[in-house]
Amino acid sequence: MRHIKVCIGALLLASLCLGAYAQTRPDERLFEEAKVLIFDKKWEAAQDKLDNLLDRYPQSLMKEQALFYRAKCLSERTGLEKEAIEAYESYIRDVKASDRNTSLIEDSEISIIDLAYGLSEKGERRFLDAIEGRLGSPNKVIRYYAAFKLSYVKDKTISGRAVPVLRRIIQSEPDAELKDRAKIALLRVDPGALKAIGDERDEQSEAHTRILKIQIFEGGKKKIDINIPWALADLALQAIPDEEKSVMRKKGYDLDRIINELAKTKSSIIEINDADSVIKIWIE
Protein backbone atom coordinates (compact mmCIF):
# COMPACT_ATOMS: atom_id res chain seq x y z
CA MET A 1 0.00 0.00 0.00
CA ARG A 2 2.87 2.32 0.95
CA HIS A 3 4.60 1.62 -2.38
CA ILE A 4 1.45 2.47 -4.30
CA LYS A 5 1.20 5.80 -2.47
CA VAL A 6 4.83 6.64 -3.31
CA CYS A 7 4.27 5.75 -6.98
CA ILE A 8 1.13 7.87 -7.19
CA GLY A 9 2.99 10.75 -5.54
CA ALA A 10 5.86 10.47 -8.02
CA LEU A 11 3.47 10.35 -10.97
CA LEU A 12 1.63 13.41 -9.68
CA LEU A 13 4.91 15.32 -9.28
CA ALA A 14 6.06 14.30 -12.75
CA SER A 15 2.79 15.40 -14.31
CA LEU A 16 3.05 18.75 -12.53
CA CYS A 17 6.59 19.27 -13.80
CA LEU A 18 5.61 18.29 -17.31
CA GLY A 19 2.69 20.69 -17.11
CA ALA A 20 4.97 23.51 -16.04
CA TYR A 21 7.41 22.65 -18.81
CA ALA A 22 4.60 22.61 -21.34
CA GLN A 23 3.50 26.03 -20.10
CA THR A 24 6.90 27.54 -20.98
CA ARG A 25 6.62 29.18 -24.37
CA PRO A 26 8.60 27.47 -27.15
CA ASP A 27 10.71 30.57 -27.86
CA GLU A 28 11.59 30.84 -24.17
CA ARG A 29 12.49 27.17 -24.11
CA LEU A 30 14.78 27.57 -27.11
CA PHE A 31 16.40 30.58 -25.49
CA GLU A 32 17.04 28.79 -22.19
CA GLU A 33 18.51 25.80 -24.02
CA ALA A 34 20.81 28.12 -25.97
CA LYS A 35 22.00 29.81 -22.79
CA VAL A 36 22.86 26.48 -21.18
CA LEU A 37 24.87 25.59 -24.29
CA ILE A 38 26.63 28.96 -24.16
CA PHE A 39 27.46 28.38 -20.51
CA ASP A 40 29.15 25.15 -21.52
CA LYS A 41 30.96 26.92 -24.39
CA LYS A 42 29.14 24.94 -27.10
CA TRP A 43 29.02 27.94 -29.36
CA GLU A 44 27.92 26.39 -32.63
CA ALA A 45 25.05 24.42 -31.12
CA ALA A 46 23.96 27.48 -29.16
CA GLN A 47 24.01 29.60 -32.31
CA ASP A 48 21.81 27.06 -34.10
CA LYS A 49 19.23 27.31 -31.33
CA LEU A 50 19.29 31.09 -31.45
CA ASP A 51 19.04 31.18 -35.26
CA ASN A 52 16.09 28.84 -34.94
CA LEU A 53 14.45 31.12 -32.39
CA LEU A 54 14.99 34.24 -34.50
CA ASP A 55 13.67 32.54 -37.67
CA ARG A 56 10.59 30.97 -36.12
CA TYR A 57 9.63 33.64 -33.61
CA PRO A 58 10.61 37.03 -35.03
CA GLN A 59 8.20 38.76 -32.64
CA SER A 60 9.55 36.98 -29.55
CA LEU A 61 10.21 38.97 -26.40
CA MET A 62 13.55 37.19 -26.29
CA LYS A 63 14.59 38.60 -29.67
CA GLU A 64 16.92 41.36 -28.42
CA GLN A 65 18.78 39.11 -26.03
CA ALA A 66 18.91 36.36 -28.63
CA LEU A 67 20.63 38.77 -31.03
CA PHE A 68 23.21 39.63 -28.40
CA TYR A 69 23.97 36.00 -27.54
CA ARG A 70 24.11 35.09 -31.22
CA ALA A 71 26.82 37.73 -31.70
CA LYS A 72 28.64 36.27 -28.70
CA CYS A 73 28.55 32.79 -30.26
CA LEU A 74 29.98 34.19 -33.50
CA SER A 75 32.75 36.03 -31.63
CA GLU A 76 33.90 32.83 -29.97
CA ARG A 77 34.11 30.89 -33.23
CA THR A 78 37.39 31.08 -35.10
CA GLY A 79 37.30 32.85 -38.45
CA LEU A 80 33.96 34.54 -37.87
CA GLU A 81 35.32 37.70 -36.24
CA LYS A 82 34.03 40.06 -38.92
CA GLU A 83 30.55 38.55 -38.81
CA ALA A 84 30.64 38.87 -35.05
CA ILE A 85 31.50 42.59 -35.25
CA GLU A 86 28.61 43.09 -37.68
CA ALA A 87 26.26 41.15 -35.41
CA TYR A 88 27.22 43.20 -32.36
CA GLU A 89 26.92 46.46 -34.29
CA SER A 90 23.55 45.43 -35.61
CA TYR A 91 22.43 44.53 -32.07
CA ILE A 92 23.55 47.94 -30.72
CA ARG A 93 21.89 49.77 -33.63
CA ASP A 94 18.62 47.89 -33.73
CA VAL A 95 17.84 47.27 -30.10
CA LYS A 96 14.84 49.36 -29.10
CA ALA A 97 15.61 52.31 -26.87
CA SER A 98 13.18 50.97 -24.27
CA ASP A 99 14.87 47.56 -24.24
CA ARG A 100 18.42 48.86 -24.08
CA ASN A 101 20.27 46.86 -21.50
CA THR A 102 23.39 48.75 -20.47
CA SER A 103 25.31 45.62 -19.51
CA LEU A 104 24.66 43.95 -22.86
CA ILE A 105 25.43 47.13 -24.82
CA GLU A 106 28.65 47.63 -22.85
CA ASP A 107 29.62 44.01 -23.36
CA SER A 108 28.94 44.35 -27.10
CA GLU A 109 31.15 47.44 -27.38
CA ILE A 110 33.99 45.78 -25.45
CA SER A 111 33.70 42.66 -27.61
CA ILE A 112 33.92 44.80 -30.77
CA ILE A 113 37.14 46.36 -29.42
CA ASP A 114 38.62 42.92 -28.70
CA LEU A 115 37.60 41.54 -32.08
CA ALA A 116 38.89 44.62 -33.92
CA TYR A 117 42.23 44.38 -32.12
CA GLY A 118 42.52 40.70 -33.02
CA LEU A 119 41.84 41.46 -36.69
CA SER A 120 44.35 44.34 -36.72
CA GLU A 121 46.97 41.98 -35.31
CA LYS A 122 46.33 39.73 -38.29
CA GLY A 123 47.14 42.63 -40.61
CA GLU A 124 43.70 44.21 -41.07
CA ARG A 125 44.71 47.59 -39.69
CA ARG A 126 41.52 49.33 -40.80
CA PHE A 127 39.82 47.75 -37.79
CA LEU A 128 41.92 49.92 -35.48
CA ASP A 129 39.49 52.72 -36.35
CA ALA A 130 36.83 50.84 -34.40
CA ILE A 131 39.01 51.05 -31.29
CA GLU A 132 40.13 54.63 -31.84
CA GLY A 133 36.54 55.73 -32.42
CA ARG A 134 35.60 54.46 -28.97
CA LEU A 135 38.20 56.63 -27.21
CA GLY A 136 35.54 59.33 -27.20
CA SER A 137 32.72 57.16 -25.88
CA PRO A 138 30.60 58.81 -23.19
CA ASN A 139 30.63 55.47 -21.36
CA LYS A 140 33.67 55.41 -19.06
CA VAL A 141 34.19 51.63 -19.22
CA ILE A 142 34.22 51.62 -23.03
CA ARG A 143 36.48 54.69 -23.24
CA TYR A 144 38.98 53.28 -20.76
CA TYR A 145 38.96 49.84 -22.35
CA ALA A 146 39.60 51.31 -25.79
CA ALA A 147 42.59 53.25 -24.40
CA PHE A 148 44.04 50.20 -22.63
CA LYS A 149 43.62 48.05 -25.72
CA LEU A 150 45.09 50.66 -28.07
CA SER A 151 48.19 50.83 -25.86
CA TYR A 152 49.11 47.31 -27.05
CA VAL A 153 49.38 48.42 -30.69
CA LYS A 154 53.05 48.35 -31.66
CA ASP A 155 52.82 51.34 -34.00
CA LYS A 156 53.44 54.21 -31.56
CA THR A 157 51.71 56.77 -33.76
CA ILE A 158 48.48 54.82 -33.28
CA SER A 159 48.93 53.70 -29.68
CA GLY A 160 49.91 57.28 -28.82
CA ARG A 161 46.32 58.34 -29.50
CA ALA A 162 45.34 56.63 -26.26
CA VAL A 163 47.63 58.91 -24.22
CA PRO A 164 45.09 61.69 -23.43
CA VAL A 165 42.58 59.16 -22.05
CA LEU A 166 45.29 57.35 -20.08
CA ARG A 167 46.51 60.65 -18.63
CA ARG A 168 42.99 61.53 -17.54
CA ILE A 169 42.58 58.16 -15.83
CA ILE A 170 45.78 58.74 -13.84
CA GLN A 171 44.83 62.30 -12.96
CA SER A 172 41.17 61.94 -12.09
CA GLU A 173 40.08 58.30 -11.67
CA PRO A 174 39.51 57.39 -8.01
CA ASP A 175 39.89 53.62 -8.59
CA ALA A 176 43.50 52.70 -7.71
CA GLU A 177 43.46 49.53 -9.85
CA LEU A 178 42.45 51.47 -12.95
CA LYS A 179 45.08 54.09 -12.23
CA ASP A 180 47.79 51.44 -12.01
CA ARG A 181 46.58 49.90 -15.25
CA ALA A 182 46.76 53.30 -16.93
CA LYS A 183 50.30 53.82 -15.60
CA ILE A 184 51.40 50.51 -17.07
CA ALA A 185 49.73 51.33 -20.39
CA LEU A 186 51.41 54.75 -20.47
CA LEU A 187 54.76 53.16 -19.61
CA ARG A 188 54.26 50.99 -22.67
CA VAL A 189 53.22 53.79 -25.02
CA ASP A 190 54.95 56.95 -23.84
CA PRO A 191 57.03 56.85 -20.64
CA GLY A 192 57.75 60.56 -21.09
CA ALA A 193 54.06 61.37 -20.65
CA LEU A 194 54.05 59.39 -17.40
CA LYS A 195 57.03 61.39 -16.16
CA ALA A 196 55.33 64.63 -17.18
CA ILE A 197 52.30 63.74 -15.04
CA GLY A 198 54.69 63.07 -12.17
CA ASP A 199 56.40 66.43 -12.71
CA GLU A 200 53.06 68.25 -12.72
CA ARG A 201 52.21 66.64 -9.41
CA ASP A 202 55.71 67.27 -8.14
CA GLU A 203 54.70 70.86 -7.56
CA GLN A 204 52.39 69.57 -4.85
CA SER A 205 54.15 66.49 -3.60
CA GLU A 206 57.57 64.96 -4.10
CA ALA A 207 56.32 61.44 -3.46
CA HIS A 208 54.73 61.18 -6.89
CA THR A 209 58.02 61.47 -8.79
CA ARG A 210 59.96 58.83 -6.92
CA ILE A 211 61.42 56.25 -9.23
CA LEU A 212 62.17 52.65 -8.38
CA LYS A 213 65.31 51.52 -10.15
CA ILE A 214 66.24 47.91 -10.66
CA GLN A 215 69.40 46.69 -12.34
CA ILE A 216 70.30 43.04 -12.66
CA PHE A 217 73.73 41.97 -13.89
CA GLU A 218 74.52 38.45 -14.94
CA GLY A 219 78.09 37.43 -15.68
CA GLY A 220 79.06 41.10 -15.66
CA LYS A 221 76.45 42.03 -18.29
CA LYS A 222 73.36 44.13 -17.59
CA LYS A 223 70.38 41.82 -17.94
CA ILE A 224 67.59 44.05 -16.66
CA ASP A 225 67.48 47.85 -16.37
CA ILE A 226 64.23 49.40 -15.18
CA ASN A 227 63.03 52.83 -14.08
CA ILE A 228 59.46 52.44 -12.90
CA PRO A 229 57.13 54.64 -10.81
CA TRP A 230 57.38 53.91 -7.10
CA ALA A 231 53.62 53.38 -7.08
CA LEU A 232 54.19 50.18 -9.08
CA ALA A 233 57.10 49.04 -6.90
CA ASP A 234 55.53 45.91 -5.44
CA LEU A 235 54.26 44.77 -8.85
CA ALA A 236 57.65 45.40 -10.44
CA LEU A 237 59.52 43.53 -7.73
CA GLN A 238 57.08 40.65 -8.00
CA ALA A 239 57.67 40.61 -11.76
CA ILE A 240 61.43 40.09 -11.41
CA PRO A 241 62.33 36.82 -13.17
CA ASP A 242 62.13 33.64 -11.05
CA GLU A 243 65.89 33.05 -11.20
CA GLU A 244 66.69 36.38 -9.56
CA LYS A 245 63.81 36.07 -7.12
CA SER A 246 65.25 32.79 -5.86
CA VAL A 247 68.65 34.51 -5.40
CA MET A 248 66.91 37.21 -3.38
CA ARG A 249 65.09 34.65 -1.26
CA LYS A 250 68.33 32.75 -0.68
CA LYS A 251 69.89 35.92 0.69
CA GLY A 252 66.93 36.47 3.01
CA TYR A 253 65.12 39.11 0.96
CA ASP A 254 61.41 38.91 0.30
CA LEU A 255 59.10 41.48 -1.27
CA ASP A 256 58.03 43.01 2.05
CA ARG A 257 61.57 43.36 3.35
CA ILE A 258 62.76 45.10 0.17
CA ILE A 259 59.81 47.49 0.10
CA ASN A 260 60.27 48.29 3.79
CA GLU A 261 64.00 48.88 3.48
CA LEU A 262 63.59 51.07 0.41
CA ALA A 263 60.82 53.08 2.00
CA LYS A 264 62.81 53.56 5.21
CA THR A 265 66.17 54.58 3.74
CA LYS A 266 65.14 56.31 0.54
CA SER A 267 68.57 57.07 -0.91
CA SER A 268 70.42 53.87 -0.11
CA ILE A 269 70.87 50.94 -2.41
CA ILE A 270 69.99 47.31 -1.81
CA GLU A 271 72.67 45.20 -3.41
CA ILE A 272 72.28 41.44 -3.51
CA ASN A 273 75.32 39.53 -4.74
CA ASP A 274 75.40 35.94 -5.79
CA ALA A 275 78.03 33.80 -7.51
CA ASP A 276 77.11 34.98 -11.00
CA SER A 277 74.56 37.73 -10.55
CA VAL A 278 74.24 41.11 -8.89
CA ILE A 279 70.86 42.72 -8.13
CA LYS A 280 70.73 46.42 -7.34
CA ILE A 281 67.53 48.11 -6.22
CA TRP A 282 67.15 51.71 -5.11
CA ILE A 283 64.90 54.74 -5.24
CA GLU A 284 65.58 58.12 -6.79
Added chain:
Amino acid sequence: MVSHLKGCPRCRKEVDEMRKVIDAAGLVKGEMEKVIASVDWETLPAKVTDYVFGKTARPHRLTIGERLRLTRPWMVPVYAGLVLGLILGSLATSLILKRHAPSTVADNTFFASPEFIDRVELEMTRRQTLDYLRKSQYLLLDLAQASLRDKGRGMEELASGRAKELLAKKKYLNPQMGNSRMAKAKIICDQIELLFLELSQISDDLTGVEMKRIQGMIEDRRLLLKISLVERELEESEV
Protein backbone atom coordinates in the same frame (compact mmCIF):
# COMPACT_ATOMS: atom_id res chain seq x y z
CA MET B 1 72.07 63.78 -17.41
CA VAL B 2 71.38 67.29 -18.72
CA SER B 3 68.06 67.46 -16.88
CA HIS B 4 69.70 66.21 -13.70
CA LEU B 5 72.49 68.79 -13.95
CA LYS B 6 69.91 71.55 -14.29
CA GLY B 7 68.46 70.67 -10.92
CA CYS B 8 71.65 69.70 -9.04
CA PRO B 9 74.08 72.57 -8.29
CA ARG B 10 76.63 70.24 -6.64
CA CYS B 11 77.01 67.96 -9.64
CA ARG B 12 76.99 70.96 -11.99
CA LYS B 13 79.91 72.47 -10.08
CA GLU B 14 81.83 69.20 -10.26
CA VAL B 15 81.25 68.93 -13.99
CA ASP B 16 82.39 72.54 -14.51
CA GLU B 17 85.63 71.83 -12.61
CA MET B 18 86.20 68.67 -14.64
CA ARG B 19 85.61 70.59 -17.84
CA LYS B 20 88.21 73.23 -16.91
CA VAL B 21 90.78 70.59 -16.10
CA ILE B 22 90.11 68.70 -19.35
CA ASP B 23 90.34 71.92 -21.39
CA ALA B 24 93.67 72.74 -19.78
CA ALA B 25 94.94 69.25 -20.50
CA GLY B 26 93.89 69.56 -24.14
CA LEU B 27 96.17 72.60 -24.70
CA VAL B 28 99.33 70.70 -23.95
CA LYS B 29 98.31 67.24 -25.14
CA GLY B 30 100.29 67.11 -28.41
CA GLU B 31 103.46 68.52 -26.92
CA MET B 32 103.10 66.26 -23.89
CA GLU B 33 103.06 63.10 -26.00
CA LYS B 34 106.36 64.02 -27.71
CA VAL B 35 108.04 64.90 -24.48
CA ILE B 36 106.81 61.84 -22.57
CA ALA B 37 108.35 59.65 -25.27
CA SER B 38 111.71 61.31 -24.75
CA VAL B 39 111.76 61.02 -20.93
CA ASP B 40 114.20 58.64 -19.26
CA TRP B 41 111.86 57.31 -16.56
CA GLU B 42 114.70 55.46 -14.72
CA THR B 43 116.50 58.65 -13.81
CA LEU B 44 113.52 60.96 -13.68
CA PRO B 45 112.98 61.01 -9.84
CA ALA B 46 116.56 62.17 -9.23
CA LYS B 47 116.30 64.74 -12.00
CA VAL B 48 113.06 66.15 -10.57
CA THR B 49 114.61 66.43 -7.08
CA ASP B 50 117.64 68.23 -8.46
CA TYR B 51 115.58 70.57 -10.52
CA VAL B 52 113.22 71.53 -7.69
CA PHE B 53 115.71 71.84 -4.81
CA GLY B 54 118.79 72.80 -6.79
CA LYS B 55 120.95 70.29 -4.95
CA THR B 56 124.40 69.46 -6.26
CA ALA B 57 124.47 65.90 -5.10
CA ARG B 58 123.10 63.46 -7.70
CA PRO B 59 122.64 59.67 -7.57
CA HIS B 60 124.63 59.32 -10.76
CA ARG B 61 126.44 61.72 -12.97
CA LEU B 62 124.44 63.02 -15.93
CA THR B 63 125.99 63.81 -19.24
CA ILE B 64 126.00 67.45 -20.31
CA GLY B 65 123.39 66.76 -22.97
CA GLU B 66 120.99 65.13 -20.46
CA ARG B 67 121.39 67.98 -18.02
CA LEU B 68 120.62 70.48 -20.73
CA ARG B 69 117.42 68.70 -21.72
CA LEU B 70 116.12 68.60 -18.15
CA THR B 71 116.68 72.20 -17.37
CA ARG B 72 115.44 73.67 -20.58
CA PRO B 73 112.09 75.62 -20.44
CA TRP B 74 110.22 73.28 -22.79
CA MET B 75 110.43 70.59 -20.05
CA VAL B 76 107.87 72.52 -18.00
CA PRO B 77 104.87 70.90 -19.77
CA VAL B 78 106.15 67.46 -18.73
CA TYR B 79 105.88 68.37 -15.10
CA ALA B 80 102.59 70.15 -15.71
CA GLY B 81 101.29 66.96 -17.34
CA LEU B 82 102.31 64.86 -14.36
CA VAL B 83 100.56 67.21 -11.96
CA LEU B 84 97.44 67.24 -14.14
CA GLY B 85 97.43 63.46 -14.21
CA LEU B 86 97.49 63.39 -10.43
CA ILE B 87 94.61 65.88 -10.22
CA LEU B 88 92.49 64.02 -12.78
CA GLY B 89 93.12 60.70 -11.05
CA SER B 90 92.13 62.00 -7.65
CA LEU B 91 89.01 63.71 -9.06
CA ALA B 92 87.84 60.52 -10.73
CA THR B 93 88.47 58.51 -7.56
CA SER B 94 86.53 60.96 -5.45
CA LEU B 95 83.59 60.91 -7.90
CA ILE B 96 83.40 57.12 -7.81
CA LEU B 97 83.63 56.94 -4.04
CA LYS B 98 81.04 59.65 -3.53
CA ARG B 99 78.23 57.76 -5.37
CA HIS B 100 75.48 56.32 -3.21
CA ALA B 101 73.78 54.57 -6.12
CA PRO B 102 75.17 53.29 -9.43
CA SER B 103 73.77 56.04 -11.57
CA THR B 104 72.90 59.19 -9.70
CA VAL B 105 73.58 61.18 -12.84
CA ALA B 106 71.48 58.76 -14.89
CA ASP B 107 68.41 59.56 -16.89
CA ASN B 108 65.41 60.06 -14.63
CA THR B 109 62.72 59.08 -17.12
CA PHE B 110 60.69 55.90 -16.75
CA PHE B 111 61.56 52.90 -18.85
CA ALA B 112 61.26 49.14 -18.87
CA SER B 113 61.43 46.51 -21.57
CA PRO B 114 58.11 45.45 -23.17
CA GLU B 115 58.62 41.95 -21.73
CA PHE B 116 59.02 43.33 -18.23
CA ILE B 117 55.94 45.54 -18.61
CA ASP B 118 53.98 42.45 -19.67
CA ARG B 119 55.18 40.64 -16.54
CA VAL B 120 54.15 43.56 -14.36
CA GLU B 121 50.72 43.62 -15.99
CA LEU B 122 50.35 39.87 -15.63
CA GLU B 123 51.14 40.14 -11.93
CA MET B 124 48.53 42.87 -11.59
CA THR B 125 45.98 40.72 -13.43
CA ARG B 126 46.75 37.77 -11.15
CA ARG B 127 46.01 39.86 -8.06
CA GLN B 128 42.90 41.44 -9.53
CA THR B 129 41.60 38.06 -10.72
CA LEU B 130 41.96 36.72 -7.19
CA ASP B 131 39.96 39.66 -5.92
CA TYR B 132 37.35 39.17 -8.66
CA LEU B 133 36.99 35.48 -7.83
CA ARG B 134 36.59 36.16 -4.11
CA LYS B 135 33.90 38.77 -4.68
CA SER B 136 32.16 36.53 -7.20
CA GLN B 137 32.25 33.67 -4.74
CA TYR B 138 30.41 35.72 -2.12
CA LEU B 139 27.74 36.71 -4.62
CA LEU B 140 27.29 33.18 -5.92
CA LEU B 141 27.09 31.85 -2.36
CA ASP B 142 24.33 34.35 -1.63
CA LEU B 143 22.48 33.24 -4.74
CA ALA B 144 22.96 29.54 -4.10
CA GLN B 145 21.54 29.92 -0.62
CA ALA B 146 18.72 32.28 -1.54
CA SER B 147 15.22 30.87 -1.29
CA LEU B 148 11.88 32.10 -2.48
CA ARG B 149 11.35 33.60 0.99
CA ASP B 150 14.06 36.15 0.09
CA LYS B 151 12.04 37.33 -2.87
CA GLY B 152 10.96 40.92 -2.60
CA ARG B 153 13.54 41.77 0.07
CA GLY B 154 15.78 43.60 -2.35
CA MET B 155 18.04 40.59 -2.82
CA GLU B 156 17.57 40.55 -6.60
CA GLU B 157 18.38 44.22 -6.95
CA LEU B 158 21.47 43.91 -4.76
CA ALA B 159 22.68 40.86 -6.68
CA SER B 160 22.06 42.60 -9.98
CA GLY B 161 24.01 45.69 -8.86
CA ARG B 162 26.94 43.64 -7.60
CA ALA B 163 26.92 41.57 -10.79
CA LYS B 164 27.19 44.75 -12.87
CA GLU B 165 30.18 45.95 -10.84
CA LEU B 166 31.93 42.62 -11.24
CA LEU B 167 31.17 42.56 -14.97
CA ALA B 168 32.98 45.88 -15.37
CA LYS B 169 35.92 44.62 -13.32
CA LYS B 170 36.21 41.47 -15.42
CA LYS B 171 36.47 43.45 -18.67
CA TYR B 172 39.79 44.98 -17.62
CA LEU B 173 41.18 41.53 -16.87
CA ASN B 174 40.41 40.19 -20.35
CA PRO B 175 43.54 41.37 -22.23
CA GLN B 176 45.88 39.35 -19.98
CA MET B 177 43.53 36.39 -19.60
CA GLY B 178 44.90 34.90 -22.81
CA ASN B 179 48.24 34.24 -21.07
CA SER B 180 48.86 30.54 -20.45
CA ARG B 181 49.39 31.17 -16.74
CA MET B 182 45.83 32.43 -16.52
CA ALA B 183 44.24 29.66 -18.61
CA LYS B 184 42.37 27.91 -15.79
CA ALA B 185 41.27 31.17 -14.25
CA LYS B 186 39.96 32.30 -17.65
CA ILE B 187 37.62 29.32 -17.98
CA ILE B 188 35.98 29.87 -14.62
CA CYS B 189 35.94 33.67 -14.95
CA ASP B 190 34.17 33.39 -18.32
CA GLN B 191 31.49 31.15 -16.84
CA ILE B 192 30.96 33.51 -13.93
CA GLU B 193 30.76 36.40 -16.38
CA LEU B 194 27.92 34.71 -18.26
CA LEU B 195 26.02 34.18 -15.02
CA PHE B 196 26.52 37.79 -14.07
CA LEU B 197 25.32 38.91 -17.48
CA GLU B 198 22.13 37.03 -16.69
CA LEU B 199 21.89 38.58 -13.27
CA SER B 200 22.56 42.06 -14.56
CA GLN B 201 19.43 41.81 -16.69
CA ILE B 202 17.27 40.92 -13.75
CA SER B 203 15.60 43.70 -11.89
CA ASP B 204 13.11 42.87 -9.20
CA ASP B 205 11.17 40.37 -11.25
CA LEU B 206 13.37 37.33 -10.71
CA THR B 207 10.93 34.47 -10.87
CA GLY B 208 11.25 31.30 -8.89
CA VAL B 209 12.02 29.42 -12.10
CA GLU B 210 14.84 31.79 -13.01
CA MET B 211 16.32 31.61 -9.54
CA LYS B 212 16.21 27.79 -9.66
CA ARG B 213 17.90 27.83 -13.06
CA ILE B 214 20.74 30.05 -11.83
CA GLN B 215 21.14 27.98 -8.69
CA GLY B 216 21.15 24.86 -10.86
CA MET B 217 23.99 26.26 -12.96
CA ILE B 218 26.03 27.12 -9.85
CA GLU B 219 25.51 23.67 -8.36
CA ASP B 220 25.70 21.49 -11.48
CA ARG B 221 28.98 23.01 -12.62
CA ARG B 222 30.42 22.99 -9.09
CA LEU B 223 31.26 26.65 -9.62
CA LEU B 224 32.04 27.43 -5.98
CA LEU B 225 34.42 24.49 -5.68
CA LYS B 226 36.14 25.39 -8.94
CA ILE B 227 36.57 29.00 -7.82
CA SER B 228 38.25 27.85 -4.59
CA LEU B 229 40.64 25.61 -6.51
CA VAL B 230 41.58 28.32 -9.00
CA GLU B 231 42.02 30.83 -6.16
CA ARG B 232 44.48 28.52 -4.46
CA GLU B 233 46.40 28.03 -7.68
CA LEU B 234 46.59 31.76 -8.31
CA GLU B 235 47.80 32.41 -4.79
CA GLU B 236 50.61 29.93 -5.27
CA SER B 237 51.56 30.93 -8.79
CA GLU B 238 53.07 34.34 -8.24
CA VAL B 239 54.57 35.56 -11.49
